[in-house]
Amino acid sequence: MKEFLTEINGFPIFKNYLENLPYNPKLKKLLSGKRKAGILSEVIFWKQVRARTFHKIDFDRQKIIGNYIVDFYVKNLGLVIEIDGWSHDNKEIYDEIRQTYLESLGLKIFRITDFDVKHNLSVVMRELEQFIIKNYGF
Template sequence: MKRKVIPYKPYLKELARQLRQNSTLSEVLLWDELKNKQLLGLDFDRQKPLGNYIVDFYCKDLMLAIEIDGDSHDYSLEEDAARQRELEQLGVRFLRFDDAEVKRAIPNVLREIKSWVEKYGRCNTHP
């Protein structure tokens, strides 16, 4: 099955690079577990531009965005919800984790991601 490519605004590429250089501790911790196809052999990108937005982590094979909600998200719950709805209309699915949860219980976060992939994800990776 051919992957769906979601175009993005060109200016987001530089912003995503800046975000990668200024990652939060929880983003660094989760990235250490997702990079290099360590999780179920899945290829994740971090700070990935999609449409008009940037998501924390994205697996294009599953069209799965993983977001870490922390201090930077506290003020923008309505914006986050609108952004998520817009990306979901493009076929992107979301998993959200709390910043503190990633810092304190990353094994639980990884278990939840694996469980989601086993339940919802694999059906989209095969024709």
Template sequence: MPNNKYLKPYARKLRNNSTPEEIKLWSEVLRARGFYGLQFNRQFPIDKYIADFVCRKLHLVVELDGRSHDDKKEADRIRDETLAKLGYCTLRIAESDVMHDLNNVIRSLEAELPED
């Protein structure tokens, strides 16, 4: 997997300064293989980006989007295309959904599970 070693310190800083929405999704759903036994990493460098959450087994990047993303649509589209070229699917989730509709967020994550 393409990885930029220069982003590691920045990723660590982001992990230590997580948003309330990131903390909630991590602690209540993704942490410690809590979502269907799958390992997720948070604030994980991929190429020139840092993914909010990634499940390498599923090649799934989960991005939490708040109001700051309203004016970054084009940059987000380019980011998603770059990650897709690296084999990753990006699932974008509104921060407000994490705080107010976590069950729907979980259903969105479940829709990304492979059919067995």
């Protein structure tokens, strides 16, 4: 029986907690630098989801999973949120390998663009709701 997490637009959302995800401690020293860099789209998104303000769901920012640092992670759902900006240009193969690896761990990935976060935030948040309902709803 799945454990109830929250409700989004009348749909019950159930936990999909994945235990024992791989973790490379050598990446820890990069975390504070990435957070301090203050990438605008990440800051904007973080303000929408921090402190359980988005449907009472707990988001982590800059989470190490294996040999990667993901932009945002929802532990109770096994959900990675990636904001693709200019740093992803010409990195399609790297992104594909990274996504395949994360999905092999049982994680779901929700990708959004830097542009959409900056210019279409309400659409991004609705799409995130729909993604969560589709993947974690009953």
